[in-house]
Amino acid sequence: MSEDSGLKRTPLYDLHLAAGAKMVEFGGWEMPVQYSGIIAEHRKVREAVGIFDLSHMGRVYVSGRNALRFLQALATNDVEKLALGQVQYSLICNREGGVRDDILVYRLGDSDYLLVVNASNRLKVLGWMEEVLGGLAGAGKAELSIRDRTLETVMVGVQGPSSVSLLQPYVELPLEGLRYYHGAPSRVVGAEGYVSRTGYTGEDGFEAILPAEAGRQLWQQLAQVASTGAAALAGLGCRDTLRLEAGMPLYGHELEESINPFEAGLGRYVHPEKPELVGREALLRIRTAGPKRQLVGLEVTDRAIARQGTPVVVAGTEVGRVTSGSFSPTLDRSIAMALVAPEVAAERPPLEVAVRGAAHPAQIVGLPFYRRGRK
């Protein structure tokens, strides 16, 4: 893997260049932001199917006798309720209850788990895992294995209503019957892989993890279908507009070390009753007192985009800041998410966003902006 200008490249890098992708830096990786255009790719995912290179995301395998105890300490959701093949969303918090990363936890076996973590947080999380493990009284390191397999594997996302029909020819596992937030091992283009019904777009979809060389073969097969127009290669640009429409948080925007899960509306993934959970005292305090800010959805009346940091104003007073904002191709309007004072979230007064110093009227709407099946 080459490291031009310090950035990492996924095993699919040259294929993106060959496909005419515009590349950008993201989380320490050189990734495709678009191939044919952000709006066109976004619409293709909503209407048919899009294909995403997700190989930059961290894939960390945790196993051993201490795996459950360790994961219960590391992340907020209850790992014990995971059945074999089940996946859960979870948060890794610091001792003040702020979010260090948002992750997916997969139960692969009795004491075998996979954590998928944000690319930008991979090294931070690996270091933090050592610290959390060190803090577990009497926990023997010999009874836990932590293995980062990010650089040797590929992860491909296939997202959209036609996901099953696009992906099934290359996957042995019957995809139709795979339940949402579940996964299973499967041969994929003949190699040993893992497929889950998960995604970050609000559409039906799958994420397939496989060894690098098989990942390239899968990508090339899918790209062939994309060249017929039945699917689209999709980059980080539309990944962001899709997840924003679906009301999903993005680390570095809705989630940060200084933002707790309750502010982000993610309290249902937090179980501070777990006795060894790192940050449990702070999380209990915040849950009891109620968060000081709340995440809301905004629709801007005109098409000005209210980006991260844009002040949110009610009757001349700043009541919060935008965390993410963009154009929503599905709603054909400017949308944003913002952290605002709880009373503003509750009362939903008319408000303004101050874009480049000018006031643009906006209103609070329920999240998500878009829900699959509701047209």
Added chain:
Amino acid sequence: MVPKDLRYSKEHEWVKVEGEDAVVGITDHAQEQLGDVVYVELPAVGQQLEQFKPFGVVESVKAASDLFAPISGEVVAVNTELAKSPEKVNEEPYSEGWMVRVRMKEPSELNNLLDAAGYEKLVAEEG
């Protein structure tokens, strides 16, 4: 390549001279670099523009970019179609994607702009 009858600024705006007026927009290269345009902030009719100073903003999905006036003068018309259909900037940057019409204050300022060959060279060098 780029239309031969236009003049170009280094900031990727084009000028079409029509008598005393200059019609202004951004080039195909510029729209391609920006990506999908979702919003264009333009001055009001009557506003005075100064050559090479910012006069508006073109917003794509990923970022907002300043527009720089390629010529000085008073804005006599604004393309209000762009409010509903900003994608015209991507689809027809030299025709339906036009942005403002300016009554030129000093036509000799056109000499500060590049011709088609000069602009093509600039783009190739940026490349």
